[in-house]
Amino acid sequence: MSKKINSAKRIQKLAHAFICPLCGSPVKVVELKSLVCDQSHNFDFTKQGYLNLLTHAVKSHYSKELFQARQQIIMDAELYKPLHDEFVAIIDQMPGHKVVADLGCGEGSHLQKIVDKVNAKEIDAIGIDIAKEGILMAAKNYDELIWLVGDLAKSPIGNGAVDVILNILSPSNYEEFKRMLAPEGVVVKVVPGERYLHELRAFLYEESEYSNEQTVSLFNRHFDLVQTKRVSYAKNLNQFDLANLVTMTPLAWKGKEEKIKQFMNQTSANITVDLELLIGRKKR
Numbered sequence: 357m358s359k360k361i362n363s364a365k366r367i368q369k370l371a372h373a374f375i376c377p378l379c380g381s382p383v384k385v386v387e388l389k390s391l392v393c394d395q396s397h398n399f400d401f402t403k404q405g406y407l408n409l410l411t412h413a414v415k416s417h418y419s420k421e422l423f424q425a426r427q428q429i430i431m432d433a434e435l436y437k438p439l440h441d442e443f444v445a446i447i448d449q450m451p452g453h454k455v456v457a458d459l460g461c462g463e464g465s466h467l468q469k470i471v472d473k474v475n476a477k478e479i480d481a482i483g484i485d486i487a488k489e490g491i492l493m494a495a496k497n498y499d500e501l502i503w504l505v506g507d508l509a510k511s512p513i514g515n516g517a518v519d520v521i522l523n524i525l526s527p528s529n530y531e532e533f534k535r536m537l538a539p540e541g542v543v544v545k546v547v548p549g550e551r552y553l554h555e556l557r558a559f560l561y562e563e564s565e566y567s568n569e570q571t572v573s574l575f576n577r578h579f580d581l582v583q584t585k586r587v588s589y590a591k592n593l594n595q596f597d598l599a600n601l602v603t604m605t606p607l608a609w610k611g612k613e614e615k616i617k618q619f620m621n622q623t624s625a626n627i628t629v630d631l632e633l634l635i636g637r638k639k640r
């Protein structure tokens with residue numbers, strides 16, 4: 357069966373969880389070809405197996421190279437394995453069927469890694485990103501999930517339809533997150549800790565720490581912060597993956613070219629991953 361038909365079937369099964377990004381009406385899958393709303397707005401499934409729900413063209417500054425580098429670092433180098441284990445624990449301890457959405461999923465590797473490891477089979481996973489290049493790559497590589505090009509400011513997901521919102525090192529739209537989150541659902545936002553990639557920052561800027569205080573307090577204003585969890589460790593990366601790390605890290609692009617070259621010329625280096633998980637629920 358083609359990727360197009362498979363993706364249409366996956367969305368058909370979960371059609372109640374989606375709304376039209378243009379008018380907010382309910383949607384249904386028609387002839388396994390299109391998603392159509394009550395007001396006849398029409399979105400066609402692509403042959404690569406994703407659905408483009410953008411209502412206007414968006415120019416992304418994230419390139420194919422960035423997404424390939426991310427995929428390599430996440431899937432093969434497994435730099436974020438301890439982070440994925442945390443997500444698996446959170447998802448597995450929730451009862452029953454779960455809809456999990458990664459909002460700002462890029463090329464989808466975090467979500468795929470997490471879904472690969474959860475015990476619960478009763479899970480539907482949706483990845484959304486505004487960057488078409490990212491979603492295209494996700495759909496090409498990962499067959500079983502729902503991949504949507506969409507704008508988080510006008511999300512195609514219905515009210516209360518998501519049990520677990522993942523938002524990993526990516527911008528948020530808290531008003532929309534609140535709207536989409538199920539009453540008993542959780543939102544998990546991952547922000548950099550003060551030592552995140554500090555070797556890279558120290559190399560490029562001679563400064564290695566920064567603060568996420570503002571991000572945490574903003575999250576607090578929108579959700580009941582149930583728990584914060586620090587995930588901090590170091591991993592040795594080889595030269596190939598150091599280059600990938602630079603390619604996938606926008607902060608590195610502003611560094612001096614000479615310094616970037618020096619960093620990538622190391623045969624290997626220890627890299628610190630220091631992340632904070634903000635776990636929230638709807639305010640009561």
Ligand SMILES: [Zn+2]
Nearest residue numbers: 376379393397
């Ligand atoms: Zn519509």
